[in-house]
Amino acid sequence: MHGDDTDRTYERAGWGARTPRGSRPAVVVVDLTRGFTEPEFPTGSDLTDVVAATGDLIAAARESGAPVLFTTIAYGPADVEGGACAWLRKAPGLGILRAGSELADLDPRLPRQDTDPLIVKKGASAFFGTDLAAMLVTLRVDTVLICGATTSGCVRASVVDAVQSGFDVLVPRACVGDRAAGPHDANLFDIDAKYGDVIDQDDALAYVRNPTATGAVVP
Amino acid sequence: MHGDDTDRTYERAGWGARTPRGSRPAVVVVDLTRGFTEPEFPTGSDLTDVVAATGDLIAAARESGAPVLFTTIAYGPADVEGGACAWLRKAPGLGILRAGSELADLDPRLPRQDTDPLIVKKGASAFFGTDLAAMLVTLRVDTVLICGATTSGCVRASVVDAVQSGFDVLVPRACVGDRAAGPHDANLFDIDAKYGDVIDQDDALAYVRNPTATGAVVP
């Protein structure tokens, strides 16, 4: 998206390789809560298509028994009135995402099961200050498919942490969304070049349904 | 940079507030190593201006005794031949940044002192898998000025982790650089909107020289 010069520079630097895929994927759904998926909230936009595509991916994961994990951002009085969250000093608008409010509720169109982890986070990354990495290790996961919102915020931060944490990372393009097109595209460019493969929904569905039959590479 | 629609959307979401500044800043210099600052290396580009501006900021930090910390990316046989680093599976081009090679050496134009920490990292963020946060806590730092390269890679990742870790974050625009203009601009946009203030060099110099005299806000 950034032009031919950038393409040549990135090719020279060795960016844009494809990542291997393991035999134990998990789907991580970042912040598809009503505060992000419903346009009437200031922090939200209409993510109906992203929610639908993520629902399809979750259904595919159930077929192979791949774990599905969800996150929500939810702040309490300690964070908002108590001043215990530095991010809210820079991003005070997020303070409306109160624990217990409908904005922090998972989008009800998503088929969460009772035993799917729901991780409450206070930062951008699903990994920072949470036990997500430990859960993925416990569940013997080697590859994560990251879905959710927003592409330029919590998805980007979670993708970077996922590969830093040792997981191979896939981002199904249909399963991530943002409130603005420019940052969405710019961050998918960075992600695909550097951190994880941005892939089509058909590819994602086939892989999750049958991880060992679709080119899975077990190092 | 993304147009009027994005501006309106971001204003509605409450992005773009200014961050407070504490009385104990530190300068964190991310990956200004020869592999990134010299254009003859595939991973590099000519960052002469960034190195000069960062040198000026370091000199200002010496005046007030503000800590200065450096990072370098350096991979060993365990990472490259041993396969112990997942990021190298997606970004094999980084494997030329070998520990002990000139690419992993700090740019010699930077005035590092013997007691300035030099943190060796394997990921994008200066904080991930390192003791940087612990060092900043030990040194009683409350605000970090992040310099270095690349804006769209290790700087962006470090900025996100810094504010998640509880620090207020400033990014002096003259002190960060990238090998390509599009990703540089797109990431400064995200940073300034969401994670830390992108500021002018004069502002950065004045603040670091005298943190308690230039509007420092101690919560």
Added chain:
Amino acid sequence: MHGDDTDRTYERAGWGARTPRGSRPAVVVVDLTRGFTEPEFPTGSDLTDVVAATGDLIAAARESGAPVLFTTIAYGPADVEGGACAWLRKAPGLGILRAGSELADLDPRLPRQDTDPLIVKKGASAFFGTDLAAMLVTLRVDTVLICGATTSGCVRASVVDAVQSGFDVLVPRACVGDRAAGPHDANLFDIDAKYGDVIDQDDALAYVRNPTATGAVVP
């Protein structure tokens, strides 16, 4: 407690120094939940004296405005039925500490305020997989007083992480407790030798009431 040989060996190794104290302490109350403080629960013992001493320390902290933070262990269906927590594979007895149950409730004798953080954790350390360190940084804390239960479990693990995270650590002896005397004593020995000062209640109260007047060392 381990005899003269150990004393001589530890003196030679340089263990047992006293730690400095900063000007911004916080009180961290680890797992003083009903599941640990009430003897009728299998995981519990009668910690009435520990709760009372910790309540006194919290009251002293209110006088100086020092932050007070609490933790609770609370497992959900993902952890217990879903198998997402490795510690429960080794310590299945902890699985009775269910989120929403009275065992996960803070001991009601403790004077928690609405803006005091209550951190939900799944591991032994109050820092692991939580945003406790980030909160302490955000609140500009430099020294932590760790209270709670059990001395040989979550207190020990939290003390080690606190000093690793860059904080100076104090453990008021009256404010920590265990279900068995042997492990309690052995762990206080390790803590005082290596990680933080085990101190008397009078000392703790005086320090927290007026951190800058009682020998606080600001590095």
Added chain:
Amino acid sequence: MHGDDTDRTYERAGWGARTPRGSRPAVVVVDLTRGFTEPEFPTGSDLTDVVAATGDLIAAARESGAPVLFTTIAYGPADVEGGACAWLRKAPGLGILRAGSELADLDPRLPRQDTDPLIVKKGASAFFGTDLAAMLVTLRVDTVLICGATTSGCVRASVVDAVQSGFDVLVPRACVGDRAAGPHDANLFDIDAKYGDVIDQDDALAYVRNPTATGAVVP
């Protein structure tokens, strides 16, 4: 070791269960550096037997291709003269473990290969402020055997972090050592009750040689 009352209390609390074992073990060798294994250094004691047993375990790991990872504690001028490490404020005696000195060198009797990671750490835990967990994830490890010194210090801290990170933990009794018997025994008691199985050397050797043939439980 703490008497019948403690035994009964621990049984009631559900401590002491045996942990499952996975099909992908790794051997993590904590701080078997000359500063700890040679009695002429103030921080050291004669750990000849521990080094020999660990060498045998490493040889067994080579048979199955199980990864072997090493740690060393090594402080630089930033830590010692620069004051950037809080643990050295409590434990100044560790400051003799200087980077580049013989005390920070791995015990030469250990058969380290060039592609075995050697992780430099500043804290007690092999996981804290390092990329050890990320490496283990990248290498698809599910179970860690922790060896090294000292039992009451860095081994204990590493064991707690390992299980918190999602790994099942085994501690071969012959492969860990301490400078004093009391803390050694007390910490093995805590570890076996709560965090990982303390096992015999024969059991460890057989498991590492053939992880899938000796009762490995793959969740």
